[in-house]
Structures are given as structure tokens and as C-alpha cells.
Amino acid sequence: MKKALKSYSVLIPTAGLLIALDQWTKSIVRQNLDLGEMWMPLDWLSPYARVVHWYNTGVAFGMFQDKNLLFSILALAISVFLIIFYPKLTEKDWFLRIALGMQLGGSLGNLIDRITIGHVTDFISVGKFPVFNIADASISVGVAVMILGLFIEDRKEKQKKKALENLSDTLKKVND
Numbered sequence: 456m457k458k459a460l461k462s463y464s465v466l467i468p469t470a471g472l473l474i475a476l477d478q479w480t481k482s483i484v485r486q487n488l489d490l491g492e493m494w495m496p497l498d499w500l501s502p503y504a505r506v507v508h509w510y511n512t513g514v515a516f517g518m519f520q521d522k523n524l525l526f527s528i529l530a531l532a533i534s535v536f537l538i539i540f541y542p543k544l545t546e547k548d549w550f551l552r553i554a555l556g557m558q559l560g561g562s563l564g565n566l567i568d569r570i571t572i573g574h575v576t577d578f579i580s581v582g583k584f585p586v587f588n589i590a591d592a593s594i595s596v597g598v599a600v601m602i603l604g605l606f607i608e609d610r611k612e613k614q615k616k617k618a619l620e621n622l623s624d625t626l627k628k629v630n631d
Contacts, residue, residue, distance in 0.1 A: 462542040465549075469556025470563065477564035477589035481576040484508050493580070502582075509586045510574040515595075517585055523569050530566040534559055550604020557597030564590030 488494055488508035495505040513520040537559045544551055565588075568575045577586040 465552040466538075466541050466556045466559060469553060470560035473557060473560030473589065473593045474564045474567070477560070477593070478567060480589055481568065481578065484578040485576055488578075504582075505580045506578050507580040507586055509577045509580075511577050511586075512574045515585070515587070515591060523573060527566060527569040530562045530569070534562050534566065537562075548604070548608075550600055550607065554597045554601035554604060557593045557600065561590040561593030561597065564588075564593070 484506065485508065488506070490508050490510065493501070493505050493507045495501040511517055511520075512523045514522075514526055519526075537555050541552075541555055544555075565575045568590075575588065575590075577588045577591070579588060579592070580586045
């Protein structure tokens with residue numbers, strides 16, 4: 456049991472923190488802004504960034520609207536997969552562990568909205584980019600962290616291979 460809990464020592468706190476932050480910020484927006492209402496205390500910044508109360512029944516960037524049930528099932532399936540897959544990761548694979556925690560937190564944050572209020576609350580508006588929330592950002596940044604981690608691991612493997620080749624060449628020269 457102790458080993459099982461230890462294997463989730465990064466996933467649960469990462470996902471839990473992001474779910475809490477996501478739900479807290481969405482709650483503040485729903486309590487203080489009417490749907491479609493915008494807030495930005497610094498007028499000069501409002502063309503670039505603002506808080507806007509919006510909702511979404513689709514996925515990222517407002518695509519595939521009115522498919523809430525489908526995306527609820529998909530988010531649940533992805534979350535279950537991540538929880539089952541996670542203990543199979545090696546302890547040294549920090550990038551992937553953090554990335555999956557971020558993706559799980561984002562997936563569950565939006566799933567909570569879909570189940571409890573029937574849509575996802577979005578509120579972060581930057582420039583002309585579609586409105587998003589903490590959960591959406593967690594998923595996107597989690598993907599970026601995963602790609603970065605894979606890139607770093609690939610470079611390490613190439614460096615190890617090159618070092619082994621150099622060692623092999625050196626040993627051949629010594630033996631000749």
C-alpha cells in the first residue's frame with residue numbers, strides 16, 4: 456500500500472492543486488461577473504488581457520459545441536487511463552510525471568464543470584485568442600512539458616550513445 460501511494464506522490468498533489476485553483480477561480484468569476492461581462496481594472500491592458508465570464512459546451516477554442524456528454528465521457532476515460540498508467544512510469548521521469556499531473560488536473564477540472572453545471576466556465580481572455588481557463592492551460596502546458604521532457608530525454612540518450620561510441624573507439628585504438 457505504501458508503495459502504491461508513493462507512486463502517486465507527484466500526480467495527486469499536482470492534479471489536486473490545479474483542480475482546486477481551477478474550481479476556485481471559476482467560482483469567483485461565476486459569482487462576480489454575469490455571462491459575457493468583462494473585467495479589467497487597468498484600462499490600458501484590456502485590449503491585451505482581461506477576465507470575461509464565458510462558457511463552453513465543446514472543447515478547446517470553442518470547437519465542437521453542444522457535445523458536453525461526449526466530452527464528459529472522454530475526460531473521464533482519459534482520467535482513468537492516466538491514473539492506471541501513471542504507476543508504470545519510472546521515478547526518474549519527472550517531466551512526464553508532472554505533465555501527466557497537469558493533464559489530469561485540467562481534465563478533471565473541466566469534467567467537474569461539465570457534470571455540475573452542464574458546461575465549462577472560461578474566463579481568461581488574451582488578445583484575440585479564444586477564452587480559456589486554468590484547466591485548459593494546465594492541459595496545454597502539460598503537453599508542452601511532456602514534449603520538452605521527451606526532447607531532453609532524447610538528447611540524453613544520444614549523448615550516452617555518442618559517449619559509448621567514443622569509448623569503444625578509444626578501446627579499439629588502445630588494443631591496436
